[in-house]
Amino acid sequence: MPLKNKKMSDNNIRVRFAPSPTGPLHIGGVRTALYNYLFARKHGGKFILRIEDTDQTRFVPGAQDYIIEAFKWCGIEFDEGVTKGGDYGPYTQSERKAIYKQYAEQLITSGHAYYAFDTSEELSVKRAAFEAEKKTFTYNASERLNMGNSLSLPKEEVDQLLSNNTPFVIRFKMPDEERVVMNDLIRGKVEVNTKVLDDKILFKSDGMPTYHLANIIDDHLMEISHVIRGEEWLPSLPLHVLLYRAFGWEEPEFAHLPLLLKPDGNGKLSKRDGDRLGFPVFPLQWKDPKTGEISNGYREEGYFPEAFVNMLALLGWNPGDERELFSLEELIEAFSIERVNKSGAKFDAEKAKWFNHQYLIKKSDKELAEAFAPILLKKGILADKVFVVKIVGLIKERATFVADLWDQSSFFFKRPEDYDKKAVKKRWKAASYNQMTELKEILLKTEPFTSENTEKAVKSWIEENEYGMGAVMNAFRLLVVGALKGPHLFDIIALLGQEETLERITLGLQELGRKE
RNA sequence: GGUCCGUUCGUCUAGUCAGGUCAGGACGCCAGGUUUUCAUCCUGGUAACACGGGUUCGAAUCCCGUACGGACUACCA
Known part of the structure; x- marks a missing residue:
């Protein structure tokens, strides 16, 4: 079992969900948060909400509120974080700006990072040149000395550049050739050679850290024990692990969740799929503040939050037995990270509906x-x-x-305004008018007007006269309901009451008249 | 292109770690039954170990390879 780390046994389980406020949270994100939540609750740990807004250009107003409201609707509660507070705040990365700089500098001092002055333009020119020769440009040991940075330039020039306030980034100095062995709670051992990795930017020229740096620092400072996130982060894992090692910090356990796939074809589920296939991709409705475009949500579609959460939980995880219906409490009880699947799950809108039906009939x-x-x-x-x-x-x-x-x-609430044409043709026969007129008399005499009484009276009348059960009952239903549908007819008329039932028969007789 | 991850019915999956029941369940679909109708419900059915080697008395399960799919490959997260 991979879960033998001491962190599992003590009470210091701390996990986080760290979205960036760039728009509405899609159901894949909700599921990631849900698994984090279940894991935390299962082990008596803490669940933290952190907002990763280090990309100021992608900030979308309302996104953070949306995220918080979505979780509230789902019944997923945070112990610490934005709007909630806690001892490890602030929980919004833009408010932690000052923290990151010093750690980035610490890495430079220790030789794990360096200043780079290449502009975006220079970089793309370089990439294009490599591509023209069918080569891949990688900013690492193989090329870094050919670039403009504090490793390739003379110290005086670097100092000059820095004191000139020349824009710079800080890059991680990826080891030349080193095997990095990592463990993933879901996938097991993952191994990669650093020679294929690049000197990722840790600190941007706008003074903000990148995700890679910020997430390591915050996870460490917030004492996160387990990082449970989407599979799209797996390729970044070596960088993150190396970063922990560079800082000399103990690394958390990692678990990379399988992706949610589109129902048809292949590929990651996206916003477009929902529009295309007609099911929501978001928990709540979202109106794009820029375009005004509206994306449908599960809540607005009529899903119960319990059904939504249940459905999501079973997409990529199962309890190992044949249960399918789980309350949040039961999910917490049954959940284990080792039972999370490795492969992506295609979303099935039909099954989602089935879940909702199950919850609906369970309600009082x-x-x-x-x-x-x-x-x-x-x-x-x-x-x-x-x-x-x-x-x-x-x-x-x-x-x-x-x-x-x-x-x-x-x-039940409205008398028939018209009568289903096909049904009339099939069930309103020559004998129907007289039979229904007789039926009126039978029902008039039935007291009390309960389902049992009327059923008994009508059935014995049918038998005595040797009328066909199907013929009478269908014509009767047609007059009361207006169509051949609905529950047990005697239950319907009992609820409608004697007066209303008789009235509907009278009106129906007038409307349909004698046949021939 | 490169790196990493993945692959059991149409879909979600059990079984894989500790090789050995006709590969089990659910959704969907189909059929039958119940019923005065429709729906429900009940019963049954449909349908899968990606492929090729190897190890073994025996492989969905262990090993190797191939194919296919996906993710990542930004001064985005």
Whole structure:
């Protein structure tokens, strides 16, 4: 088992989710956060939210609030972080700016990093030149001496450049040829030779650190024990490990999560896939502040947060037995990082709906009726609460979303405005008019007007007269519902009441008339 | 191109670490049943170890190779 590190056994489990506020959080990000959260809770540790906004050019207003609101909706709680506080703050990297500079300089002093003065333009010219010769330019031991930096330039010139306030970056001095052996909790041993790695920029000319530097420093300072993040970070792992070693810091455990893939074809799930295939890619609706473009969210689509979280948790992880329905508490109990899959998972919108259906039918009739109330109100329907609760109980098995409740129950609230044409053709026969007229008399005499009583009375009347059960019941349903659908008919009329049922039959008789 | 990661039914996956039941479950799909209708529900069915070598009495499982897929390859995270 890879999880034998002492950090697993003590109470110092600290994990973080560190998004950058560049837009809405997509469901892959939510899942990463969820796994971090489950891991922290499982081990009695802390879960931290840190905002990585070192790229000032990509800042999007509202993104941070969106992220926080999304987690609130999901029921994922942070112990420390932005808006929450804690002993390791500040939790926004732009507010930690001063911290990074000194560590970058420390690396220069220790010989693990150096100043570089190459401009972006010079760099792209260099890359283009290499490419023209079918070679790959790598800014590392092989080429760094041919570039403009404090390793290649005379000391006096470097000092001159620095005192002139010439823009510079700080680069990591990647060891020439060294095997770096790393461990990943999900994938096991990963090995790479530093000769294929480059001297990554740690500190940008705008005075901000890059992700690589900031994340190492913050994880160390915040005493993060386990870094659980997306697989897209795996190629950067050697750099990060080397950085810990350069600082002389103990490195955390790492776990790189498999990607969420698009449902059709291959590749990482993206915003576009949602638009294209018609399912949300984001937890909450998002309106782009620049373009005004709206992206759909699970919340707005009608998903229950419990269903959403459950569905997400099972995408890349499973408990090892055949359970599929988990509350957040049960997920915490069952979760283990070793049971996270290695390979990417294609998102399945159909299964997502199935999860929501499961949660919907599990909810009490009362709770569903309350969720249904605003929809009824919007339709201009004022209905008795008890009445709605009973209706919901009859139809909830047929619904995936709360909004479906209306399609399944509108006939309870409104008399048929028209009668399904196909149904009329199939079920409104020559005998129907007289039979329904007789039926009215039977129902008029049935007291009390319960489902059981009416069913008994109607069925024995049918038998006595040797009418066909199917013929009578379908015509009856047609008059009451307006179509051949819906739950047990006697349950429907019991809820509708005697008066309303008789009225609907009368109106239906008028409307459909005698055939022939 | 280079580096790294991955590969079991259409999809999510169990089984792989400690080789040995007709490769199990769920979603979807199909069929049958129940029913006054539709939906649900119940029962059954469909369908997979990427390929090629090797090790072994025996390989989905261990080893090597190939193919395919993905991620990364910015003064973005």
